[in-house]
Amino acid sequence: MLAAAKHDFVVVTEHLPVDPVLDGSEPVRWRASHSGVNAALHSIVARRHGTWIGWHGLNDRHVGRLRWDGISLQPVPMPVVDVADHLGGHCETSLAPLYHDGVEPPQFDRRWRQAYRRVNDRYSHAVAGIAAPGATVWVHDYHLQLVPAMLRGLRPDLLIGFFLHVPFPPVELFEKLPQRQEILGGLLGADLIGFQSRRSSANFWQAVTEFGEYRMDADVVHPDGRRVSIGVFPASVDAVDFERRARDPLTRRRAAEIRAELGKPRTILLAVDHLEPAKGIEQRLDAYHELLAEGRLDPTTTLLIQVAVPGRQHGLDRPDAWTRVERKVAQINGLYSWITRPAVHFLHQALVPRELVAFYLAADVMLATPLRAGMNVTAKEYVACRTDNTGTLVLSEGSGTAAGFPEAITVNPYDVDALKAAILSAIEPANPGRRRVEMRAMRRRLHEHDVHRWAAEYLHALSNTTTRPSPDVSTVNG
Structure with a gap:
């Protein structure tokens, strides 16, 4: 059974916008991280009275829900093996080099891919457990590209957006990825996929054309009879x-x-x-x-x-x-x-x-x-x-x-x-x-075109992407 749903707006990132202060104190003290993405999203979550889901930075440790600087944080635990294989292996050593034009040669490992699936599944269940019926969920970046499809399987009532902060690679590079079909299928679980630039959007479109069998028109892909919109939304700062x-x-x-x-x-x-x-x-x-x-x-x-x-x-x-x-x-x-x-x-x-x-x-x-x-x-x-x-x-x-x-x-x-x-x-x-x-x-x-307009334009486009099924209490609560 999934936990009772509570939140109408949920942001999902690999890491929470806070870092633990590792000085042995109990309970753990926290400080703001200096990530540009986290700083940009903080005010958006606060304005919408939403919640933020992500890893808390402590290996093999469960941490309960937090309040930080006026926003609700829902930590996702991560075993030390997944920190190494998901983050260190697949994200930083396979995907990041590939998505940045192969400046570093990407390395691939089956164990890393398995960890990537486990972590994405863990995040999906965390979101499904706290999102209100019909809630808007905004998933971010290459660490969580399988979450949209996994979450849609758990909660088809949700409006799901995905935004890629890094470039999407040209098809000549993307085709090297052993997981390419799974990544495309994961992203196409969203209602709206956003990119930083037209080049990244065009690269994704070409990958879908090359490796998928989907009906496509204009800026919309139709997987399984659904509508998935593709858009360009250059991110900004406050x-x-x-x-x-x-x-x-x-x-x-x-x-x-x-x-x-x-x-x-x-x-x-x-x-x-x-x-x-x-x-x-x-x-x-x-x-x-x-x-x-x-x-x-x-x-x-x-x-x-x-x-x-x-x-x-x-x-x-x-x-x-x-x-x-x-x-x-x-x-x-x-x-x-x-x-x-x-x-x-x-x-x-x-x-x-x-x-x-x-x-x-x-x-x-x-x-x-x-x-x-x-x-x-x-x-x-x-x-x-x-x-x-x-x-x-x-x-x-x-x-x-x-x-x-x-x-x-x-x-x-x-x-x-x-x-x-x-x-x-x-x-x-x-x-x-x-x-x-x-x-x-x-x-x-x-x-x-500051961070607030970026978020407003993306979320407005997301809200206009598709007609969703009415929330079903039996679906939402398992």
């Missing part, structure tokens, strides 16, 4: 919240302190990424190194801050990627640092929100140049913080964000020469006044 933080006198004072601590350089370049090959850190360092070697940048007046945010790494270690980045940073600093300042400041840490905003304010140029990304959170956060319309954004063509910011300097991140030219153009603009106009335009568009 622009008002970031602007409020940026206007805080304490934050602005901290930004000035950062510049002073760095020796008051003429130009600060900033990049904030997870330490993963798909983020393009190595290519960015190569471009910066060559500009210094050619004498086109002066290390006494220009410096690069590279923040490498530690992720929730549950998978195979990536010592090669870490070693390559470390070696490049050491080489640049060994050749071009001067006595009071390194040429590259490499920070392998997560910055608290106020400190991160201070870094955005201190930086003259933001280098958001991943090789492939869905929505580049840091690019939008930087724009939101530039309240005086200064600053320049260099943005990868491989990011879904590029389509929404045509005023940014866009670049092919694989092309080191193009990346060098983009950096120089950002530092020495031909028309400085024009840059303010462009930043103002990006800021205006960001406020018009």
Whole structure:
């Protein structure tokens, strides 16, 4: 028997928006995670008085329902074997590399796929047990691609949406996935599947055409007589919240302190990424190194801050990627640092929100140049913080964000020469006044299409996708 249903709006993500404080305290204390996705969804759940389902970050431990910062959290337990095989194995080592253009070769394992099914089934039952009759359920990202179909089997009365935050790969890559039919079937259990970009939507459409036998028309797929809509909904950030933080006198004072601590350089370049090959850190360092070697940048007046945010790494270690980045940073600093300042400041840490905003304010140029990304959170956060319309954004063509910011300097991140030219153009603009106009335009568009509008547009589209069967108490309660 399923537990009594209670909630009309349920958000489902791999991880809850909180992390446990591992200091031995009982009961466990919690702190907000700094995930861009979680921060964006928090206000949406709060506004709709919904509940949030996800893993709590503690292996082999049951944790009851929580209240955190005004929202209801429903933790899903995960055995340590599934943390390793589902998250570390299938999600981080099979799916993530494949979905980011195969920058890293994906690895496949039957045991990992079995864990992926178990975890998706566990989440599906958790949702089925607390969703009210006819509730709206919004499932997120590649960790939970089987949940829509599994949940539909348990609760056909629900309105189910799915949103993929990472890119969906081209069919030439997706066809390598041993689980490709199961993934497609899982996603098509939703009423609406949302993507960050038209390219991802087109890639999914081609995969359905290539590997499925479904009736299709316009932007709708018809599996088993149902209607599944496909849409593009570029995600965003809470622009008002970031602007409020940026206007805080304490934050602005901290930004000035950062510049002073760095020796008051003429130009600060900033990049904030997870330490993963798909983020393009190595290519960015190569471009910066060559500009210094050619004498086109002066290390006494220009410096690069590279923040490498530690992720929730549950998978195979990536010592090669870490070693390559470390070696490049050491080489640049060994050749071009001067006595009071390194040429590259490499920070392998997560910055608290106020400190991160201070870094955005201190930086003259933001280098958001991943090789492939869905929505580049840091690019939008930087724009939101530039309240005086200064600053320049260099943005990868491989990011879904590029389509929404045509005023940014866009670049092919694989092309080191193009990346060098983009950096120089950002530092020495031909028309400085024009840059303010462009930043103002990006800021205006960001406020018009912030996280709240993203959610509203997606959920409005979801509510208009299909006519559902009337809730059946016998179905809902088992």
